[in-house]
Amino acid sequence: MxxxxxxxxxxxxxxxxxxxxxxxxxxxxxxxxxxxxxxxxxxxxxxxxxxxxxxxxxxxxxxxxxxxxxxxxxxxxxxxxxxxxxxxxxxxxxxxxxxxxxxxxxxxxxxxxxxxxxxxxxxxxxxxxxxxxxxIPRISRAQEMDALTSMSTVAGYKSVLFAANTLTKFVPMTGTAVGMIKPATALIIGAGVAGLQAAATAKRLGAVVYATDIRPDALEHAKSLGVKVIETGIPHELTTGQGGYAKNLPEEWLLKERAIIRETVVNADIVIGSALVPGKVAPILITEEMVKQMKPGSVIIDISIDQGGNCDLTVGGEIVRRYDVTIDGTKNIPGMVxxxxxxxxxxxxxxxxxxxxxxxxxxxxxxxxxxxxxxxxxxxxxxxxxxxxxxxxx
Missing domain, CATH: 3.40.50.720 (NAD(P)-binding Rossmann-like Domain)
Known part of the structure; x- marks a missing residue:
């Protein structure tokens, strides 16, 4: 029947x-x-x-x-x-x-x-x-329903292509008749599904890639890709919630996280913001002060924008330039693939x-x-x- x-x-x-x-x-x-x-x-x-x-x-x-x-x-x-x-x-x-x-x-x-x-x-x-x-919770029974994970895979991949297309310099190290051009530096904030895909794609394009996440397990996954990781040292019980997702940090620890990643943000050519807390507003990790100190021509792709964004200056659905830094708040990246x-x-x-x-x-x-x-x-x-x-x- x-x-x-x-x-x-x-x-x-x-x-x-x-x-x-x-x-x-x-x-x-x-x-x-x-x-x-x-x-x-x-x-x-x-x-x-x-x-x-x-x-x-x-x-x-x-x-x-x-x-x-x-x-x-x-x-x-x-x-x-x-x-x-x-x-x-x-x-x-x-x-x-x-x-x-x-x-x-x-x-x-x-x-x-x-x-x-x-x-x-x-x-x-x-x-x-x-x-x-x-x-949808990250449990084994829900894996086949987890559209967020599926779409995050697409967003992570495409975000780096956006960044490479906008960046005012080469991504890989390139030898020329007039000298060697250094590779671009990329920082991936949030080493979940989207972040790991972004890190892998940036590495394939030849960037020097850094990744950070408050969750130790996520950093281990990033290390397995061969990227350099920035450890925050935040206690595990504050960072990891049910299903391995990130938790909202208390303000004092959020300030510490920003302080730890500030130098890498400032020196990066490409920053991909993919840090999310399921069902909650995304944490602000890239402040206006950090953007002010970034190199002219740098690019921020804020793929967490559907939940508010990781950068203080991101405008949802728009690509803006602030302090000579391009900040991309495109809201439907998976819709472009x-x-x-x-x-x-x-x-x-x-x-x-x-x-x-x-x-x-x-x-x-x-x-x-x-x-x-x-x-x-x-x-x-x-x-x-x-x-x-x-x-x-x-």
Missing amino acids: ANLQFSGLVFGIPKEIMSGERRVSANPDTIEQFIAGGAKVLVEQGAGEGSFIRDEEYVKVGAEICREPMQVFGNADIILKVKEPAFNEIQKMHEADMMHAGQALVTFLHPAAPANHNLVKTLAEKGILSLTLDS PTTSTWMFARNIYNFVSNLLKDGKLQINLEDEIISSSIVTKDGEILHAGAREAMGLD
């Missing part, structure tokens, strides 16, 4: 509207699986174009193409998105206002980021059940949703660590711990 896990449900796949976002939340493979499980799937016309997936490919596996986003948002039980709802300039309407009470939303919400607080309040007020993919990132993301979100559903019904079991960590709004309430802390609700 076929497993009709999604029986009677309608999934909605809208076209992403963030500038430069080319990913889509489902590909033909995952849509085929949803439909095989008894679901109906509505896909907005052109949703897959940025990832080179044509509407015909969706139709071929049984999806229904909708001309307007309102058809998707208005008729779906569960909306699957890549990025948080935003204002649709063409429709002159916010995507959240296209949704209705009792609907479920699964996406990257980044609910602790100040820019998203009003959105989170709106979702709660409208009675929408929302879950965020950036708070759409073929690979969509392939991973579609599988992550399918696996996550599969954990929520049984016999066509949502099973919101708050005893399940995956669900309790990722739930943001339910029954008019804001439940996400990081969002509540950042919004001053506790």
Whole structure:
């Protein structure tokens, strides 16, 4: 007998509207699986174009193409998105206002980021059940759902290519007829998945690479890549939380961390900011004073910007120049590598949703660590711990 896990449900796949976002939340493979499980799937016309997936490919596996986003948002039980709802300039309407009470939303919400607080309040007020993919715990059972890790791999890789493209000098040591050109120096702040990928990519390009992280285990991973590590000496119990993720440091220790990395930041040609605390605002580790002392032409790529950023001067979604240093706050780096990132993301979100559903019904079991960590709004309430802390609700 076929497993009709999604029986009677309608999934909605809208076209992403963030500038430069080319990913889509489902590909033909995952849509085929949803439909095989008894679901109906509505896909907005052109949703897959940025990832080179044509509407015909969706139709071929049984999806229904909708001309307007309102058809998707208005008729779906569960909306699957890549990025948080935003204002649709063409429709002159916010995507959240296209949704209705009792609907479920699964996406990257980044609910602790100040820019998203009003959105989170709106979702709660409208009675929408929302879950965020950036708070999935790092446990073995959740590995196949961990979209943050998948997208971090892409962001770490691409961030170094951005930096190399912007930098005003060569990255590798280069011999020329007029002398030897020294290699660029790169500092990777945060040696999680994104940071390790950034360190490996910078090393492949020939940079002298430094990495720092408050977690001893993360530094060991960085050492295995052959990069130079900067140890902070912060006590382990203050640095590492559940699942091996970094914890928020008390202010006194945050000041010490900044003091330890300051010299390397100032002397670096490339700084990649990838330090994150799951579900919370990213720590500020690169201050304005440090930027002032950096070499003219240096580059900071702040890939933690979705959660506020690691640099005091980063502007979300913009590339700015301050004190002759380029600071890149691009917010959708994985969306610029759409073929690979969509392939991973579609599988992550399918696996996550599969954990929520049984016999066509949502099973919101708050005893399940995956669900309790990722739930943001339910029954008019804001439940996400990081969002509540950042919004001053506790």
